[in-house]
Amino acid sequence: MEDILFFLEIMGTVAFAISGAVLGIRKRMDIFGVSILGLTTGVGGGIIRDLIVGNNPPLTFQDPVYLVVSIITSIIVFLPVIRTWIFRETRFYEALMLLFDSIGLGIFTVNGIQTAYQSTNIHGIILLAFVGVITGCGGGVLRDMMAGDRPYIFVKHFYASASLLGALACILLWNRIGYGGAMLLGATSIVVLRLLAARNHWSLPKADLPEE
Template sequence: MDTFILIINLVGTVAFAVSGALTGLRKNMDVFGVCILGLTTAVGGGVIRDVILGLTPPATFRDPTCAALALVTSAIIFLPQIRRLLMHNPDRYNLLMLWMDSLGLGAFSVVGVQIAYQHVTSPTLFLLVFVGVVTGVGGGVLRDLMACDMPYIFVRHVYATASLAGALTCALLWYPAGSVAAMLAGIALVVVIRCLSAHFRWNLPRAKEL
């Protein structure tokens, strides 16, 4: 189980670091800005989660493995060859951004549920889902605020709703199906919802439409 959680954490870290670094490239940031944006996206949600659960100092500062991985990933994205490959093709950029954001969102949404189960005695369903969603979307919100964008979760393709669905599925299946199956099901549901919403242009109703 520990190995499985580690793999999920590493996958989510790389995915969100790529997402943050791509945003930094789009904003024409220097290498420091790209790396900080990738780092913040990758670990921001986990830091917020740990503060909510009273786990201080947050895991990122007790074991900097994920932070180091996020910085290395972001630096790789900044390499000239990689920049040219990604930034000169808008379709390739958008597709990679979608997949990385979706994979990171799914991974961290279920990791949040797992951490809550691990550290809270008899957690409520609301707490499990809330912590899962915060872990999933927190880094992306910080990324968008630092890049001076409207947070992605409020305007694009049922982003937070996908995280909520994945976290809820994971929490409900935790005991009936087992933790591994519950986490895989949650991740899969998040990715499927995100990809379908991007393909079919699904969005929640907006104020001007009402």
């Protein structure tokens, strides 16, 4: 079980790092900027999570495997042959990234809940849900802010909402079916919701402002 979770976490980290690196390339950043944006997206949510629950220094720096994976992924994306393929095969890239990103969102959300359970004596639903969502979405928010964009999760698609619903499912099932089953069902629900949202173009309502 732990080996499977680790593999899925690596997949999610790679997907997050690619999204950050591609945005850096689109913003005409150099290789350092692309690497930092990929790194921030890959591990940013986990760092915020650890600061909230009191893991100091953050686990990313205690076991830097995800940090290294994020940087290597970003450098690979920056290579001319890879970035040319990404921007040429747009549809295939977007489909692949949707799958990997959805898996990463699901895994990191429930991983954040597990970390909060293990690191604090406060198991209130608000704290656990917040830590779960921030672990899944925090890196993307930091990425967009560093790139000068409005955070993606606030303006497009059913993203943070899927993370929140999956987090709540995981929390409510935690003591009923055990942490393994709760994490599996929580992560699966997030992946399914993300894929359904992308297929059916689900978005939250937006306010209509009068024309000036």
